[in-house]
Amino acid sequence: MSIEIRDATVMAEGAGARVKRHLPLPVFMNFDPFVMFDHFELGAGTGFPEHPHRGFEAITYLFSGEIEHRDNLGNVSTVGPGGAQRFTAGSGIVHSEMPSVEETTSGIQLWVNLPRRLKTSEPAYEEAPAETVPEVTFDGGRERRIAGQGGRVSLKTDALYRHVMLDAGGRHAIELPAGWRAIVYLKDGSARVNGQTLATAQAAFLDGATHIELEASEGSELMVAAGHPHGEPIRQRGPYVD
Numbered sequence: 001m002s003i004e005i006r007d008a009t010v011m012a013e014g015a016g017a018r019v020k021r022h023l024p025l026p027v028f029m030n031f032d033p034f035v036m037f038d039h040f041e042l043g044a045g046t047g048f049p050e051h052p053h054r055g056f057e058a059i060t061y062l063f064s065g066e067i068e069h070r071d072n073l074g075n076v077s078t079v080g081p082g083g084a085q086r087f088t089a090g091s092g093i094v095h096s097e098m099p100s101v102e103e104t105t106s107g108i109q110l111w112v113n114l115p116r117r118l119k120t121s122e123p124a125y126e127e128a129p130a131e132t133v134p135e136v137t138f139d140g141g142r143e144r145r146i147a148g149q150g151g152r153v154s155l156k157t158d159a160l161y162r163h164v165m166l167d168a169g170g171r172h173a174i175e176l177p178a179g180w181r182a183i184v185y186l187k188d189g190s191a192r193v194n195g196q197t198l199a200t201a202q203a204a205f206l207d208g209a210t211h212i213e214l215e216a217s218e219g220s221e222l223m224v225a226a227g228h229p230h231g232e233p234i235r236q237r238g239p240y241v242d
Contacts, residue, residue, distance in 0.1 A: 065105025189220025
């Protein structure tokens with residue numbers, strides 16, 4: 001098992017959006033099966049106007065504000081804090097994601113690569129309002145199960161995606177199947193991942209771990225994405241993953 005702690009790179013994206021990016025970067029393009037990880041903040045009048053995608057699935061999960069999704073399949077929907085939306089780009093989709101409130105809209109967009117055999121699958125969209133996302137409490141915190149292993153959102157890759165909230169002194173363990181990889185991102189607070197300290201906006205990249213041990217020295221929020229790598233070449237060109 002290996003673990004690497006990486007800093008986020010702050011950059012502009014879309015129309016006036018600011019993101020803390022871990023993937024893709026010129027020195028670190030992907031972490032199979034994950035091909036993008038952005039923590040975005042959108043003010044009024046900023047966002048992600050209409051643009052195309054293909055070859056992957058994306059989950060947008062919100063911490064604050066509200067975002068409206070529109071696509072060429074005819075879907076129009078909004079999600080708020082604790083809600084998620086997933087689109088399968090497959091053979092191709094055109095969509096937009098724009099704030100629908102004046103307050104700051106903040107969240108994570110995670111892209112999960114599609115295996116080659118599914119690159120030309122039909123595009124699709126799924127909305128998951130906050131009240132439909134399962135939440136599990138445990139001694140010292142709680143977790144929201146966004147996708148996989150009891151999660152609300154379906155994916156075509158063996159993966160899980162969770163929002164973990166720990167109290168000061170809280171601990172939590174997540175078991176993983178053999179051969180999986182994981183990204184653990186610290187949104188707020190102070191925490192350790194498998195004994196390694198994370199600062200706010202840093203992420204731990206774990207390869208070959210069969211469990212994730214989280215510990216918080218103060219109230220903390222973390223995002224955990226884990227999945228089985230496809231082991232196939234990944235060709236990323238902007239909005240396309242071929």
